[in-house]
Amino acid sequence: MTEDTTGTLREPGSQWYDNEAGPLVRPYAMTGGRTKPGPTGVRFDLIALVTLDPGAPGTDDDTALGPEHRTLIDLCRTETQSVAELAADADLPVGVVRVLLGDLVELGCVTVSRPVPPAQLPDERILREVIEGLRAL
Numbered sequence: 001m002t003e004d005t006t007g008t009l010r011e012p013g014s015q016w017y018d019n020e021a022g023p024l025v026r027p028y029a030m031t032g033g034r035t036k037p038g039p040t041g042v043r044f045d046l047i048a049l050v051t052l053d054p055g056a057p058g059t060d061d062d063t064a065l066g067p068e069h070r071t072l073i074d075l076c077r078t079e080t081q082s083v084a085e086l087a088a089d090a091d092l093p094v095g096v097v098r099v100l101l102g103d104l105v106e107l108g109c110v111t112v113s114r115p116v117p118p119a120q121l122p123d124e125r126i127l128r129e130v131i132e133g134l135r136a137l
Helices: 067-078 083-090 094-107 124-136
Strands: 049-052 110-113
Touching (some): 049 067, 083 094
């Protein structure tokens, strides 16, 4: 136990936790001060799907991974998740999750499938014709 400036005895490390606010670790500390994912500056859409790579090298015992990286890996173990879902489930800002995912992509731990651009989606008229054809059956 240590004594703080008010004379209260505290557990070691408890100065980094506030009972009302939670952990007092700033987002820049989780990302090492980085604001963009990876050296290539890849951006992840909120609806991009993240899947754990089954052949990922050393996701269980890799010392290069921080606790936030491991949280994201654990969330992807059960099912493919979107970037937005990962941010919500990990209780982290989306910007932090994007940077951490960039690390995991570079390490080969996860794969990201990006959404189909709107220009490549089928024409709405064609989809309506298919629906009408199915109803006619």
